[in-house]
Amino acid sequence: xxxxxxxxxxxxxxxxxxxxxxxxxxxxxxxxxxxxxxxxxxxxxxxxxxxxxxxxxxxxxxxxxxx
Numbered sequence: 001x002x003x004x005x006x007x008x009x010x011x012x013x014x015x016x017x018x019x020x021x022x023x024x025x026x027x028x029x030x031x032x033x034x035x036x037x038x039x040x041x042x043x044x045x046x047x048x049x050x051x052x053x054x055x056x057x058x059x060x061x062x063x064x065x066x067x
Contacts, residue, residue, distance in 0.1 A: 003033040006064040
């Protein structure tokens, strides 16, 4: 299951809202979430971008539902 399907709804909504201000960054995040199945496969840049845009988590694993 791709990470786009596992992303928690509240974080998905935040990313969609941030897309208005940062379309290139959010596009890069979505592209990676649509092709990766494990959080550990995310690139450092995408993890840092998500940290900046979502700003209220300690670990990227918190953003996703368990399988």
